[in-house]
Amino acid sequence: MPILEARSLSKRFRRPDKDSGFKGAMKHLVQRRYKNFTAVDAVDLEIEPGESVAYVGPNGAGKSTTVKLLTGILKPTEGTVRVMGRDPHTERIANAHDIGVLFGQRTQLWWDLPVEESLKLLKHMYGVSEADYKARIEKFDELLGLGEFMPALARTLSLGQRMRADLACALLHAPKMVYLDEPTIGLDISVKDRLRAFLRRLVEDGTTLLLTSHDLADIEEVCDRIVVIDEGRIAYDGPIERLKAHYITTKAVNLVLEGPADTAALAEKFPHYEWSPGEAPTEVVVTYESARFTTAEVLGEVTAHLRPRDLSLSEPSIEDVIRRLYAGELSR
Amino acid sequence: MSHPLAVDRALAIISLKRRLAYKTNWVFAIVLGGGAMLSGLALWRNLLGEGTLGGYDWDSMRAYMIIGFFTATLAFGGADWAIADRILDGLIAVDLTKPVDFQRARAAEFVGSMISTVPTAVVGTVAAWLLFSPPPPVSPLAGALTLLSVLLIFPLAFEITYLSVLVCFWTRRYLGVMWAREAVLGFFSGLMIPLALMPVPLQILAWCLPFPHFTTTPSHIYLGRVDTLGALGLIAAEIGWVVLMWFGGRLVFGHAVKKVTVHGG
Numbered sequence: 001m002p003i004l005e006a007r008s009l010s011k012r013f014r015r016p017d018k019d020s021g022f023k024g025a026m027k028h029l030v031q032r033r034y035k036n037f038t039a040v041d042a043v044d045l046e047i048e049p050g051e052s053v054a055y056v057g058p059n060g061a062g063k064s065t066t067v068k069l070l071t072g073i074l075k076p077t078e079g080t081v082r083v084m085g086r087d088p089h090t091e092r093i094a095n096a097h098d099i100g101v102l103f104g105q106r107t108q109l110w111w112d113l114p115v116e117e118s119l120k121l122l123k124h125m126y127g128v129s130e131a132d133y134k135a136r137i138e139k140f141d142e143l144l145g146l147g148e149f150m151p152a153l154a155r156t157l158s159l160g161q162r163m164r165a166d167l168a169c170a171l172l173h174a175p176k177m178v179y180l181d182e183p184t185i186g187l188d189i190s191v192k193d194r195l196r197a198f199l200r201r202l203v204e205d206g207t208t209l210l211l212t213s214h215d216l217a218d219i220e221e222v223c224d225r226i227v228v229i230d231e232g233r234i235a236y237d238g239p240i241e242r243l244k245a246h247y248i249t250t251k252a253v254n255l256v257l258e259g260p261a262d263t264a265a266l267a268e269k270f271p272h273y274e275w276s277p278g279e280a281p282t283e284v285v286v287t288y289e290s291a292r293f294t295t296a297e298v299l300g301e302v303t304a305h306l307r308p309r310d311l312s313l314s315e316p317s318i319e320d321v322i323r324r325l326y327a328g329e330l331s332r
Numbered sequence: 333m334s335h336p337l338a339v340d341r342a343l344a345i346i347s348l349k350r351r352l353a354y355k356t357n358w359v360f361a362i363v364l365g366g367g368a369m370l371s372g373l374a375l376w377r378n379l380l381g382e383g384t385l386g387g388y389d390w391d392s393m394r395a396y397m398i399i400g401f402f403t404a405t406l407a408f409g410g411a412d413w414a415i416a417d418r419i420l421d422g423l424i425a426v427d428l429t430k431p432v433d434f435q436r437a438r439a440a441e442f443v444g445s446m447i448s449t450v451p452t453a454v455v456g457t458v459a460a461w462l463l464f465s466p467p468p469p470v471s472p473l474a475g476a477l478t479l480l481s482v483l484l485i486f487p488l489a490f491e492i493t494y495l496s497v498l499v500c501f502w503t504r505r506y507l508g509v510m511w512a513r514e515a516v517l518g519f520f521s522g523l524m525i526p527l528a529l530m531p532v533p534l535q536i537l538a539w540c541l542p543f544p545h546f547t548t549t550p551s552h553i554y555l556g557r558v559d560t561l562g563a564l565g566l567i568a569a570e571i572g573w574v575v576l577m578w579f580g581g582r583l584v585f586g587h588a589v590k591k592v593t594v595h596g597g
Contacts, residue, residue, distance in 0.1 A: 073428045075590050096431035108426045110346060112353045117346060124342040125432055153353075 003177055003208050004047040004070065009079035010232075011040040011065050039065040041232035042079065049176070052199075052209040054219035054240070057229035058326045063212040064103075066229065067181050070210070071101050083177060097126065100175035104182035107162055108169045109154035115165045116150045119172060126173035133172070140168040143198045160191035167195065171202070178202070180211045184218050196221045216318050226318075228325060235325060240318060247321045252287045253298060254278060256310040269305070273298070282309075290315075339432055340440040347411060347444030358448065366456030369401035373464065386528035392555050395466035399554060400523050400547040402453045403482060407489040407517065407546050409449030410442040415497045416506035424592060434589075435494065435581050442490040470556030477563045478554040481545065484570045488545060491577035492517065498581070501588035521546035542573040 017033040018024045040062045047053055057063050068074040070081055072088030072095050081088055088095040102108075109118045123133045141147040144164040149157055157165065163183060170178065180199070184192045192215070199222045203209055211223060219226060219240070226243055228236040236243060255261075261284035263275045274287040288298050295313065303311070335341075352358060376393045379385065388396060415438050418424050427434060460466075469475035496513040500506050518524050520543035527535050527548050538544050549570060553563040 068425060071429050073425045074592060092428060093431050093433065096429055099429065101426075101429040103425065106423055106426055110350065112350050113346065117349065121342050121346050122430075124339045125430055 002046040003049045003051075003084055004045065004210070005082045006043055006045040006070065007080050009040055009043040009045070009066070009069055009081060010038065010077050011062075011069055011074060012077045013037045013039060038232050040069060040076075043229070043232070043234055045227065045234070045237070047177075047208060047210065049208055050203075050206050051225060052203040052223045053211070054223035054226045055210055055212045055229065056214075056216070056219060056226060056322060057235075059214075061229045062232040063229060064181055067101075067179050067210070067212060071099060071179055072096070097173070098176050100170040100173070100178040102166050102170040102178075102180045102183055104163065104180075104185040107154065107166055109157075109162065109165055111155050112153060114151050114153055115146075115157070118154065118165070118169060119150075122169055122172050128173055132174075136172055136174070137168075140164075140171075143201065144168060144194065159186050160188065163187060163191070163195065167198070175207070177208045178210070180209065180213075182213055183211070184213060184215050192218070216322060220318055228322060230326060243321060244318060247325070248316050249289060249291060250274075250287050251290045251295060251313065251315045252285050253295075253302065254312045254314060255284050255286065255302065255306060255308040256280075257282050257284065257306060257308055266306075270301070340436065343432075343437055343440035344444030344447070347414075347441035348447050350414075351411070351445050351448035361449070362452045362455050366401065366459060369397055369456060369460060372400075373397050373460070386526055387557070388526060388528070391467050394460075394464045395555055396526060396547075396551045398457055398460045398464070398466055399478075399551045400521075401460065402457045403485050403546050403550060404518075404521075404523050405449050405453040405456065406446055406482075406485055407521075408514070409446045409452075410489055410493050411445035412442075412493045412497055412510065413506070414441065414445070415494070416500050416510075419497065419500045420504065420506065428589070428592070435578075435585055438494060439487070439490050442493065443486055446486060446489065467555075469554045473560060474553055474556060474563065477560075477567060478550050481550045481553055481563075481567055481570060484567070484574060485546060485550075487574045487578070488542060488570065491574065491581055492542065494581050495577060495584060498584050498588045501591045517543050517546065520544060522548040522551075542570075542577065545570040545573065 013036070014034045015037050016028060017035045018028040043062075043066060045066075055063055055066065065074065069076050070083065070088060072081075072083075072092040075089045083095055084098055086095050088099075108122075109115060110121070119133075119137065122128075128136070137146065137150075144167065146164060146168055149161045149165065152161075154162065154165070167180075167183065170180070183199075184195055187195070196218060199209065199211070199218075203222065209222070211218065213219060224239060226236065226238070226240045227234060228243075255278070260281045261277065263277050263284055266284065266286075267273075267275045270286070272288075272292075276285045276287070278284050286298065286302060299311070302308075373394065376397065377390060380388070380390045380393055383389070418427060427437070430437075469478060492513065496509050497506065499509045503509060520527075520538040520541050522538075522544060523546065527538050527544060530538070538548075545566070549566045552558045553566065558566060
């Protein structure tokens with residue numbers, strides 16, 4: 001039975017339709033016009049217990065609105081949501097006991113108090129026992145280095161510290177279902193790595209995770225399944241590996257030659273491959289269709305003729321695939 | 333199993349701590365909080381002289397002003413901006429993911445922040461008492477009933493503030509709403525001028541509203557302008573407003589929460 005089930009989930013907002021400038025503002029006072037804007041459009045989604053799902057899309061695609069619908073913050077315009085059998089909007093308080101939510105752009109820490117005070121208040125809110133509280137704080141300290149800034153005022157924390165503290169707030173009550181909305185936004189590489197390792201551990205421990213992020217490394221490292229949303233509708237829903245297999249149809253070999261590379265001549269000599277210049281004059285990239293040629297065949301043919309000084313293999317990342325999917329270059 | 337009020341207590345304490353985190357501001361409020369009362373007393377001293385206005389002589393006006401200062405300090409001491417800001421900047425999204433009743437949680441926070449104003453109210457009241465020696469309550473019972481009516485100001489002030497803050501869901505701004513509320517509250521409570529000095533239609537209108545319970549009700553009971561039965565009637569009306577506005581708050585929030593639009597992540 002799915003832990004989360006959304007059927008034909010839609011959310012429309014009404015936005016004022018105003019002309020610009022003072023005249024437009026005055027006109028809107030007496031003649032009010034609005035436009036309907038569909039943020040989420042008939043989304044169907046099922047998540048099984050223990051799954052880790054990436055929910056990705058370009059800015060304004062409807063990711064955060066979907067998370068707010070699934071967590072009960074917003075009431076759907078149409079459709080239904082069930083999280084552990086409950087309607088998260090009408091049964092908000094009961095639902096909130098079993099979910100953990102992190103909004104990367106909004107903190108849940110009390111700004112002018114030490115981090116520890118916020119965590120203690122959440123302990124009361126969720127009814128966490130003293131023993132569980134201590135054990136979890138110890139675990140967060142071990143994995144997130146929470147101890148070093150527990151006594152610090154939230155407003156004095158760096159972004160990375162704030163995010164780690166917010167993550168601890170979201171997970172203090174050991175929720176079954178966790179929503180993370182851009183948890184690594186604005187963080188440096190080392191903090192990102194630390195958070196990703198923590199999230200991997202969370203998933204291994206059986207927590208169900210829905211993650212939205214613009215950082216596709218978060219997705220590849222933490223999630224098994226990816227849901228791509230664009231203009232409020234689901235464009236792809238399936239395993240990350242299948243997305244790659246379906247959309248990654250080419251591979252490339254980067255060659256470093258002894259002398260300058262002449263891509264036009266190479267294209268004439270090997271017309272069945274695509275040739276493009278590399279970063280340096282002596283570098284060239286040969287791209288081939290992975291369904292037609294094996295990597296061994298390509299390497300054999302190319303190295304026999306060109307005798308490169310060095311070479312490396314590359315394949316388009318999930319980031320490239322999604323970028324092209326957003327741009328409409330790939331069929332859905 | 334934790335105490336049923338454990339969360340309320342924790343929220344109230346955290347709200348109090350947030351107020352006390354800005355110590356200089358807090359100390360200034362204690363030291364300078366009575367300034368408006370002093371100027372009001374000076375004004376009424378000159379206006380009344382040895383005579384009376386609306387049934388108030390200098391003796392009763394001293395008590396009226398001190399009670400007004402005490403109740404107004406509490407009524408305006410709650411963290412209304414803290415709630416309004418959370419609605420306006422979208423942090424309400426975070427509040428709605430917590431397993432607590434939104435109104436009850438805000439009430440606990442509000443009471444916590446009101447408690448931070450108790451020293452201001454007490455210091456100003458004691459100082460004024462020592463300086464101006466107002467008359468005591470007309471009877472010990474009147475004193476006790478005055479205290480009860482003052483305690484009821486805590487929920488009443490929260491509810492009026494909460495309802496006005498919820499207007500932000502529609503207005504998207506709070507400053508104007510706050511000014512309007514404070515003007516209406518100051519006028520119809522009798523804080524600016526006693527209701528007895530207003531035209532009868534305005535007095536009738538005022539008594540149809542919850543505002544007179546902030547200043548007029550406790551001072552009427554204290555000064556014996558109403559008998560015991562009248563005092564109990566006023567307190568019953570105050571309790572009635574507390575109950576009515578509590579459920580009114582729930583009703584308005586039920587509609588307001590449908591208007592939550594948290595754009596931009």
